[in-house]
Every structure is written in structure tokens, then in C-alpha cells.
Amino acid sequence: MTDVPGGALSVYRLLPSLGEYRQLHLDSVGVRQLMRWQSAGAGAEPPARLSAEWMGERRWARSEFPSGRPGAPVLSRRLADGLGDALSSAGRLVPVDIKGAKHDEYFVYLVEQVVDCLDLRRSSKPKRLDGEVKKPVYRVEALPTRLPAFRLPQFPGAVQWNGWAADRLVDLTEDQIEKRLTWSQDPALKPHPDPWGI
Numbered sequence: 001m002t003d004v005p006g007g008a009l010s011v012y013r014l015l016p017s018l019g020e021y022r023q024l025h026l027d028s029v030g031v032r033q034l035m036r037w038q039s040a041g042a043g044a045e046p047p048a049r050l051s052a053e054w055m056g057e058r059r060w061a062r063s064e065f066p067s068g069r070p071g072a073p074v075l076s077r078r079l080a081d082g083l084g085d086a087l088s089s090a091g092r093l094v095p096v097d098i099k100g101a102k103h104d105e106y107f108v109y110l111v112e113q114v115v116d117c118l119d120l121r122r123s124s125k126p127k128r129l130d131g132e133v134k135k136p137v138y139r140v141e142a143l144p145t146r147l148p149a150f151r152l153p154q155f156p157g158a159v160q161w162n163g164w165a166a167d168r169l170v171d172l173t174e175d176q177i178e179k180r181l182t183w184s185q186d187p188a189l190k191p192h193p194d195p196w197g198i
Contacts, residue, residue: 008186009143010163011136011197014065014073015178021063022056024074024096024106031072034108038071038156041114042077046094050108053099062104065169065177070158070196073149077105082172083148083165089113090147115150117142131155132196136183158196 016023023110030050037046050152053073054062075083080093087093122137131154144150151158160182161169170177180192182184 008184008189009138009140009145010184010186010189011143011182012161012163012166013070013158013182013192014161014166015068015180016063016065016171017176018180020057020060021176022054022058022060022066023063024052024066024098025055026067026069026072026074026096026108027051031069034072034110035157038151040155046110047108049095049097051097051099052106054101064111064173066106066155067108071151071156073111074106074108074158075109077107079172080107081170082099083168086148086165089175090144090149094096109110109159111149111151112142113150114153114156115142115144115147116153117144117150118152118154120154126154130157132158133187134194134196135191138183140185
């Protein structure tokens with residue numbers, strides 16, 4: 001596993017930046033199967049692969065983090081290799097078949113680790129529809145700091161990224177990823193006002 005750098009712990013939502021990069025539109029059938037698996041846990045099968053197609057201007061470069069879906073982060077082969085074995089500590093990579101792009105290697109990161117680390121008394125109440133927790137507060141002793149990412153039982157359809165993994169992905173992609181802080185151990189850092197909004 002990866003050594004966690006010192007300093008304050010933090011958790012992020014990651015999105016593709018709004019720069020001039022092409023993004024992937026994931027096929028709705030695979031996304032529905034993924035969402036069923038996230039909600040049902042062991043009672044459902046996750047997709048073995050997903051289909052997608054590139055969106056955006058053809059002249060734009062392809063993003064290496066091309067999906068903004070909260071529960072379906074997509075990584076290029078280079079990003080997956082950049083995080084290496086750390087990814088397998090929390091889940092697995094599922095291939096993405098991209099229409100008309102046989103040589104593009106991308107993967108949906110299926111985060112299997114669901115960790116009960118939310119401080120329910122101090123966090124905002126999960127939304128009824130999907131469990132979204134707009135203002136989470138974590139129990140530091142329960143936060144899975146050695147994992148790159150995890151999901152919450154209250155909000156299973158969203159991937160939470162630990163700060164060290166978010167920083168590494170941003171370092172690898174420069175301006176291709178937007179980091180939205182959802183929580184930090186450092187009270188001087190202010191969380192994003194609407195981390196799960198688009």
C-alpha cells in the first residue's frame with residue numbers, strides 16, 4: 001500500500017476540468033448496472049465492462065480523467081499506472097469500450113471499499129433520494145487513509161477520494177482535474193459549497 005504523506009487529512013470529489021478536453025459519455029445501460037451494484041452491494045453484479053463515446057470538439061485533446069459521474073471515475077491507462085497497486089487496495093479497474101477508438105485505453109474505477117467513517121451527528125443529513133451528504137464530517141480514527149478512494153454506506157453512489165490520491169492524480173494531469181474539497185481536518189480549509197453539483 002501507499003504511504004500517506006504527513007499533514008492534515010482531507011477528502012475530495014474529483015471532476016474533469018472545464019478546459020478544452022474531450023470527455024467520455026458512458027452508456028446508460030452500464031451506468032444503471034453500476035448504480036444497482038453500488039446500491040445493493042453483494043446482492044448485484046457490477047458491470048464487467050462499459051461502453052462510451054467521446055464528446056466535445058474533435059480538435060480537443062482527450063481528457064485522462066474524462067467522466068464527471070460521482071460513482072464512475074474513469075482513468076486513462078497512464079493514470080491507472082501512475083497510481084499503480086494503490087488502486088487495487090480499494091477496488092478494481094473495468095475496461096471501457098470506446099466507440100470508434102480501439103486504441104484508447106480507459107477504465108472505470110469500481111470502488112468496492114464501503115467504509116462507515118461518517119460522523120452522523122456532525123454531518124449534514126443524507127438526502128433521501130440518493131444519500132448525498134453535502135457537508136460531511138469524518139471520524140478521523142475511522143477514515144481509511146491508506147486507500148486512494150472509498151464509498152460511504154449512506155452515499156454509496158459516490159466515490160470519495162483521499163487527499164493524497166487526489167493530489168497525485170492532479171499532479172499527473174495538471175489542469176485536467178477539478179478537486180472539490182468535501183472535508184478537511186484543517187479548519188482553515190473551506191469545503192466547496194456544493195461539491196456534488198455540476
